[in-house]
Amino acid sequence: xxxxxxxxxxxxxxxxxxxxxxxxxxxxxxxxxxxxxxxxxxxxxxxxxxxxxxxxxxxxxxxxxxxxxxxxxxxxxxxxxxxxxxxxxxxxxxxxxxxxxxxxxxxxxxxxxxxxxxxxxxxxxxxxxxxxxxxxxxxxxxxxxxxxxxxxxxxxxxxxxxxxxxxxxxxxxxxxxxxxxxxxxxxxxxxxxxxxxxxxxxxxxxxxxxxxxxxxxxxxxxxxxxxxxxxxxxxxxxxxxxxxxxxxxxxxxxxxxxxxxxxxxxxxxxxxxxxxxxxxxxxxxxxxxxxxxxxxxxxxxxxxxxxxxxxxxxxxxxxxxxxxxxxxxxxxxxxxxxxxxxxxxxxxxxxxxxxxxxxxxxxxxxxxxxxxxxxxxxxxxxxxxxxxxxxxxxxxxxxxxxxxxxxxxxxxxxxxxxxxxxxxxxxxxxxxxxxxxxxxxxxxxx
Amino acid sequence: xxxxxxxxxxxxxxxxxxxxxxxxxxxxxxxxxxxxxxxxxxxxxxxxxxxxxxxxxxxxxxxxxxxxxxxxxxxxxxxxxxxxxxxxxxxxxxxxxxxxxxxxxxxxxxxxxxxxxxxxxxxxxxxxxxxxxxxxxxxxxxxxxxxxxxxxxxxxxxxxxxxxxxxxxxxxxxxxxxxxxxxxxxxxxxxxxxxxxxxxxxxxxxxxxxxxxxxxxxxxxxxxxxxxxxxxxxxxxxxxxxxxxxxxxxxxxxxxxxxxxxxxxxxxxxxxxxxxxxxxxxxxxxxxxxxxxxxxxxxxxxxxxxxxxxxxxxxxxxxxxxxxxxxxxxxxxxxxxxxxxxxxxxxxxxxxxxxxxxxxxxxxxxxxxxxxxxxxxxxxxxxxxxxxxxxxxxxxxxxxxxxxxxxxxxxxxxxxxxxxxxxxxxxxxxxxxxxxxxxxxxxxxxxxxxxxxxxxxxxxxxxxxxxxxxxxxxxxxxxxxxxxxxxxxxxxxxxxxxxxxxxxxxxxxxxxxxxxxxxxxxxxxxxxxxxxxxxxxxxxxxxxx
Numbered sequence: 001x002x003x004x005x006x007x008x009x010x011x012x013x014x015x016x017x018x019x020x021x022x023x024x025x026x027x028x029x030x031x032x033x034x035x036x037x038x039x040x041x042x043x044x045x046x047x048x049x050x051x052x053x054x055x056x057x058x059x060x061x062x063x064x065x066x067x068x069x070x071x072x073x074x075x076x077x078x079x080x081x082x083x084x085x086x087x088x089x090x091x092x093x094x095x096x097x098x099x100x101x102x103x104x105x106x107x108x109x110x111x112x113x114x115x116x117x118x119x120x121x122x123x124x125x126x127x128x129x130x131x132x133x134x135x136x137x138x139x140x141x142x143x144x145x146x147x148x149x150x151x152x153x154x155x156x157x158x159x160x161x162x163x164x165x166x167x168x169x170x171x172x173x174x175x176x177x178x179x180x181x182x183x184x185x186x187x188x189x190x191x192x193x194x195x196x197x198x199x200x201x202x203x204x205x206x207x208x209x210x211x212x213x214x215x216x217x218x219x220x221x222x223x224x225x226x227x228x229x230x231x232x233x234x235x236x237x238x239x240x241x242x243x244x245x246x247x248x249x250x251x252x253x254x255x256x257x258x259x260x261x262x263x264x265x266x267x268x269x270x271x272x273x274x275x276x277x278x279x280x281x282x283x284x285x286x287x288x289x290x291x292x293x294x295x296x297x298x299x300x301x302x303x304x305x306x307x308x309x310x311x312x313x314x315x316x317x318x319x320x321x322x323x324x325x326x327x328x329x330x331x332x333x334x335x336x337x338x339x340x341x342x343x344x345x346x347x348x349x350x351x352x353x354x355x356x357x358x359x360x361x362x363x364x365x366x367x368x369x370x371x372x373x374x375x376x377x378x379x380x381x382x383x384x385x386x387x388x389x390x391x392x393x394x395x396x397x398x399x400x401x402x403x404x405x406x407x408x409x410x411x412x413x414x415x416x417x418x419x420x421x422x423x424x425x426x427x428x429x430x431x432x433x434x435x436x437x438x439x440x441x442x443x444x445x446x
Numbered sequence: 447x448x449x450x451x452x453x454x455x456x457x458x459x460x461x462x463x464x465x466x467x468x469x470x471x472x473x474x475x476x477x478x479x480x481x482x483x484x485x486x487x488x489x490x491x492x493x494x495x496x497x498x499x500x501x502x503x504x505x506x507x508x509x510x511x512x513x514x515x516x517x518x519x520x521x522x523x524x525x526x527x528x529x530x531x532x533x534x535x536x537x538x539x540x541x542x543x544x545x546x547x548x549x550x551x552x553x554x555x556x557x558x559x560x561x562x563x564x565x566x567x568x569x570x571x572x573x574x575x576x577x578x579x580x581x582x583x584x585x586x587x588x589x590x591x592x593x594x595x596x597x598x599x600x601x602x603x604x605x606x607x608x609x610x611x612x613x614x615x616x617x618x619x620x621x622x623x624x625x626x627x628x629x630x631x632x633x634x635x636x637x638x639x640x641x642x643x644x645x646x647x648x649x650x651x652x653x654x655x656x657x658x659x660x661x662x663x664x665x666x667x668x669x670x671x672x673x674x675x676x677x678x679x680x681x682x683x684x685x686x687x688x689x690x691x692x693x694x695x696x697x698x699x700x701x702x703x704x705x706x707x708x709x710x711x712x713x714x715x716x717x718x719x720x721x722x723x724x725x726x727x728x729x730x731x732x733x734x735x736x737x738x739x740x741x742x743x744x745x746x747x748x749x750x751x752x753x754x755x756x757x758x759x760x761x762x763x764x765x766x767x768x769x770x771x772x773x774x775x776x777x778x779x780x781x782x783x784x785x786x787x788x789x790x791x792x793x794x795x796x797x798x799x800x801x802x803x804x805x806x807x808x809x810x811x812x813x814x815x816x817x818x819x820x821x822x823x824x825x826x827x828x829x830x831x832x833x834x835x836x837x838x839x840x841x842x843x844x845x846x847x848x849x850x851x852x853x854x855x856x857x858x859x860x861x862x863x864x865x866x867x868x869x870x871x872x873x874x875x876x877x878x879x880x881x882x883x884x885x886x887x888x889x890x891x892x893x894x895x896x897x898x899x900x901x902x903x904x905x906x907x908x909x910x911x912x913x914x915x916x917x918x919x920x921x922x923x924x925x926x927x928x929x930x931x932x933x934x935x936x937x938x939x940x941x942x943x944x945x946x947x948x949x950x951x952x953x954x955x956x957x958x959x960x961x962x963x964x965x966x967x968x969x970x971x972x973x974x975x976x977x978x979x980x981x982x983x984x985x986x987x988x989x990x991x
């Protein structure tokens with residue numbers, strides 16, 4: 001059997017597993033994936049690898065006693081054993097008061113196409129050729145490249161004893177590259193993520209990193225302080241995802257989230273940032289395909305999290321939703337921020353004094369109460385004066401909360417797909433101009 | 447696995463998420479964690495099959511790692527067990543040099559000589575394919591073979607032999623103690639790891655090793671519903687290369703003072719009671735006034751500063767540019783080392799790398815490319831004297847042999863340069879913490895690690911902590927809040943004025959240090975005694991949203 005099962009193959013395998021179940025309820029999750037990567041540094045290949053992963057997880061329940069067992073190979077004997085083992089574990093387990101029982105069949109909205117043959121068919125040669133195009137550019141210009149290319153094809157499927165079935169295949173490729181000048185005084189970065197590998201142009205991407213690398217040579221020091229900044233989407237993503245990851249209703253209700261407030265209440269329904277801010281998840285978006293179902297089988301519909309600056313939704317586990325008498329909302333599979341019509345060039349042109357930040361690095365939470373984050377600019381930071389990039393500047397450390405930052409919003413540009421340099425997740429995020437962004441010290445790092 | 451996944455698994459982040467077990471292999475019964483792995487004679491036969499196949503296909507060097515990785519995590523919150531995970535991952539990684547280029551292939555569940563030979567052939571094919579993109583062939587430092595040898599971590603009690611119920615009971619009693627002492631919420635977790643690794647190479651080594659690690663950890667939250675403020679306090683435990691014996695405390699393992707800290711044994715229950723009280727105390731602690739302070743840093747805090755500002759910048763692969771696309775490069779360039787007078791720190795600063803330290807996370811007999819482990823100087827009397835190297839890097843710094851710093855986090859990951867234990871030597875003159883504090887006019891005493899961030903060349907950093915105490919005219923006068931300090935690595939270590947003596951020496955460490963693409967996790971310890979740094983810039987982190 002191949003690692004990547006078709007919908008009908010997955011269905012047949014899941015039905016077989018369920019037929020062995022003697023529990024009150026049984027749910028089976030199945031996944032398979034193949035990954036390949038090529039890594040290079042100092043203008044030559046350093047390591048390469050490939051990984052094959054498959055896994056089947058059985059969750060059996062007797063009343064509220066639940067057991068989980070997994071296997072990574074699917075012989076008849078193993079399939080029977082894994083069901084048996086989940087049932088043994090369930091019988092031994094204490095009652096889980098948070099077990100909510102299984103969902104019945106669900107209706108999923110139309111998800112956009114997430115599986116592309118161009119990516120699925122990638123071979124070591126495809127990777128080597130893509131990397132060679134990048135290396136040729138840096139080698140001929142006497143620049144030093146370090147990069148990473150990783151592609152993946154896979155699927156996830158699930159079925160339970162109440163008749164729920166879901167299947168979703170997907171592919172992805174992430175390419176990232178740092179180009180440094182030989183003397184180490186300039187550094188530029190680019191990262192591109194796609195579902196369809198035919199869209200990946202490593203030469204075009206490399207030219208962006210080359211330009212930033214050469215452009216960042218001769219950086220001058222500016223005094224730390226509050227500045228108007230233009231964040232390229234790659235820089236904005238690593239700040240915004242700290243909001244996305246922390247929209248859990250339970251933490252907010254418990255009083256330990258940036259969405260908690262005095263008197264044990266939450267900020268649900270309150271305006272917490274500029275009214276032009278809209279965050280939503282949408283599996284049907286063709287530029288950011290995502291599975292139409294959550295890990296427990298709940299449908300992932302288009303859903304606003306922040307709408308016109310107001311907290312519209314938080315995610316509720318099924319347990320927490322029932323306890324609070326609201327509808328459950330799963331953690332989203334993708335995240336999109338609406339933008340405007342301005343291009344990055346337009347945004348620079350309209351800036352009297354400011355700083356263009358192309359990448360941020362080593363983001364950590366300083367205070368979870370206010371979502372105060374710290375981190376540094378990296379791989380190309382530029383001073384803007386009278387609508388033009390004047391010169392490169394030395395890197396800064398910042399201390400800023402993305403909530404405060406989105407209250408200080410000036411302009412939003414056109415959203416584009418970006419790869420988070422912290423989590424590797426892909427998002428659709430616009431470039432944004434922010435006033436009074438807080439830089440607290442200088443760094444000598446290039 | 448990435449650090450973030452561990453944290454989410456443990457529910458130590460705010461939005462607790464369960465980690466799919468497939469990241470770590472397959473779920474197994476707890477008894478399986480005690481079942482013996484393959485017999486060493488079988489492993490030798492399998493290894494030889496791979497080595498012979500590699501040589502037959504033209505490899506000039508080959509090594510094989512047959513790995514069995516066992517994990518048990520017990521995760522609780524308040525009065526509930528959230529998750530008990532027992533996993534086992536078994537497989538083989540084969541690394542070769544062919545046409546002067548590295549190649550690597552891994553195979554899950556390999557138990558036949560045919561599978562071993564196939565993996566070796568795949569690795570040679572990959573090496574040959576990649577050699578087209580290569581400019582300079584790999585140069586390996588010579589390494590003698592050791593024949594058939596073994597190493598076992600000197601643990602007193604294998605954590606997997608302790609019944610899960612006992613661990614659940616301990617964690618739930620810890621949670622209960624925190625809740626009855628004023629905490630609103632508490633998460634606790636016990637991580638236990640056993641790596642059973644067999645290494646063989648064409649140099650003639652057949653090395654069998656058994657490595658154990660444990661990490662008990664908790665996080666308590668105290669909330670003031672009226673103001674809507676919350677504060678947390680994490681455990682002051684350290685992850686260690688020990689067995690369950692780490693949780694059996696002797697009075698001599700406790701360091702008393704403004705709060706109790708722990709050395710080779712950890713009293714989790716006692717620490718949870720202190721944590722709950724201190725989290726509440728933090729709610730009303732004075733907000734720090736930004737400015738210059740002398741910092742007195744406890745080993746439970748200083749380990750992380752050492753890790754980020756010394757351990758990482760002295761990784762030779764970073765210095766050379768191999769990590770430029772992700773972790774970054776290093777300010778500690780080769781010319782600074784070659785000058786023999788680069789003042790990394792003050793004369794008080796002696797930093798040593800050590801892969802043998804007993805009870806540390808990094809201790810092994812041999813590294814993942816068959817090099818016997820050792821101890822060496824990185825910074826002596828403040829001057830940069832060496833780096834951390836693997837076999838293919840040793841020639842670059844004129845060394846005749848590797849430092850033994852090669853590690854892979856799984857049989858399926860390719861081994862590369864990872865940080866050994868890097869520690870600050872204790873002061874040679876007798877000096878206690880109390881004596882150190884007595885001398886400080888305006889200072890902050892910091893205990894426990896908190897928020898951390900450093901640039902990609904390791905110049906500019908910012909660190910928080912768990913507990914901050916204001917020191918005025920030689921006395922601790924109260925608790926502070928909203929503290930973070932910022933400095934530059936060289937400035938900071940040159941501001942080091944005093945190091946307490948060896949009576950105060952303790953290990954801290956990281957259970958999940960991330961590096962590489964795809965990211966690999968490793969565990970490493972950092973020892974120190976309480977240390978004073980003069981005139982460091984402290985910022986106030988309070989904000990309103």
